[in-house]
Amino acid sequence: MEPFVRSTFGIFIRHLHRYLGNEVECEDVLEDVYADIWENPDHLRAIDSERQLLRTVYLYYMRKRLREVYRRMNRSSYLSANDMQNLVAPELGLCDLLSQTELKQVLHRMLGKLKARERKAMELWMAGMSNRAIATQLGTTVGAVKMLEFRTVLKLRRMLKEYCEEG
Amino acid sequence: MSNADREIQELLADYAAALRDGGLPTFLKSLTREEAKRISASPDFWEATEVVRLMNGAGFGDNVVTPDVGLFISRVDAAIVSRSKKVKASTREHSRSQVNLQ
Numbered sequence: 001m002e003p004f005v006r007s008t009f010g011i012f013i014r015h016l017h018r019y020l021g022n023e024v025e026c027e028d029v030l031e032d033v034y035a036d037i038w039e040n041p042d043h044l045r046a047i048d049s050e051r052q053l054l055r056t057v058y059l060y061y062m063r064k065r066l067r068e069v070y071r072r073m074n075r076s077s078y079l080s081a082n083d084m085q086n087l088v089a090p091e092l093g094l095c096d097l098l099s100q101t102e103l104k105q106v107l108h109r110m111l112g113k114l115k116a117r118e119r120k121a122m123e124l125w126m127a128g129m130s131n132r133a134i135a136t137q138l139g140t141t142v143g144a145v146k147m148l149e150f151r152t153v154l155k156l157r158r159m160l161k162e163y164c165e166e167g
Numbered sequence: 168m169s170n171a172d173r174e175i176q177e178l179l180a181d182y183a184a185a186l187r188d189g190g191l192p193t194f195l196k197s198l199t200r201e202e203a204k205r206i207s208a209s210p211d212f213w214e215a216t217e218v219v220r221l222m223n224g225a226g227f228g229d230n231v232v233t234p235d236v237g238l239f240i241s242r243v244d245a246a247i248v249s250r251s252k253k254v255k256a257s258t259r260e261h262s263r264s265q266v267n268l269q
Contacts (some may be wrong), residue, residue: 001247002240009236014228020221022189023231027239035246064246070195077195078203086213093217103225126226128187131180138247149183150176153215153222160218 001038012062015054017067019088029069033061051097058096063089095164096140110159113117118152121145172201183219187227213269 012033016026037044043060047053066089074084098106111119117138124134135145173181178198185194198206206212233239 001243005240005243006236009239010232013231014173014224017231018224021186021191021223023228025189025204026231027242031239031242031246034243038243039250057225072196073192078198078200079195080203080207083203083207084195090217091242093221095217095221100178100224100228103221106255107225122222125183125187126222128227131184132235146180147176150179150211150215152177152212153183153218156222157214157218160221165178 001034006036008057011050011054011100015058016062016066018096020069025069027030029062030067033057036061037064050099052082055092055097058092068070095160098164106160106163107156110156110163113159114152114155118148118155121148122152122156125149175205175212179203179212179215179219183223184215186223200265222237228266 002068009030013026013030016029020029037057043056044053047056059153067085070084070088074081075086079087095106096105111122112120121134121138124137129137130147131142131145137143138145138148140148181197182191184193206210
């Protein structure tokens with residue numbers, strides 16, 4: 001099991017981070033994922049690419065564990081079980097199987113196509129700044145920043161969709 | 168995140184910040200009934216979350232990759248040992264009950 005963990009840890013934990021955003025949670029879930037794979041490795045018998053590996057592990061092992069994490073959280077949320085699942089353990093989207101390197105390159109290219117103000121807001125967000133700090137940098141209100149982010153994210157989604165459909 | 172009945176763009180911004188900062192449970196708890204309905208009915212929100220997750224992965228995913236995987240591997244080994252003990256125990260239990268039945 002050790003060589004498998006060593007060769008896949010980086011791929012899997014980066015992918016989990018997209019859904020959880022929390023290092024401790026990511027490691028806890030991944031620990032269970034590897035134990036599940038050890039217990040029932042059948043789904044991984046005929047894997048021939050990194051993309052196929054990630055897809056299979058997400059669909060057969062990770063999603064189940066992600067749902068468990070958030071089933072606990074849903075006790076105190078008004079979201080329906082279905083919405084909760086779509087939020088934390090969704091179906092794979094068009095660009096979800098891009099490698100980390102490819103994803104960074106694509107996003108960098110897409111950000112370059114945005115208007116200066118939109119790009120700045122996204123770059124500041126990705127630098128870890130709060131919306132209040134972004135608003136100060138852009139000389140506007142927090143509400144306006146949130147609206148700008150929302151519109152820009154939807155614009156990015158259209159661009160990503162086009163990219164992934166072309167590829 | 169404490170404002171009541173946030174608009175959809177505010178909900179997305181708060182979701183994105185919570186995901187980025189590792190505080191998703193706080194965001195989920197902060198939702199009012201009305202906001203949960205608003206999220207449910209907004210295709211734009213769901214499309215936007217897809218991009219937010221990708222941005223979160225691209226921007227911060229590398230931070231969670233520890234340079235030394237050894238410690239994590241020992242956790243996985245311990246989990247596997249624990250599971251194999253459970254399997255053995257349940258097999259023993261099963262054979263004992265079979266013997267008792269005979």
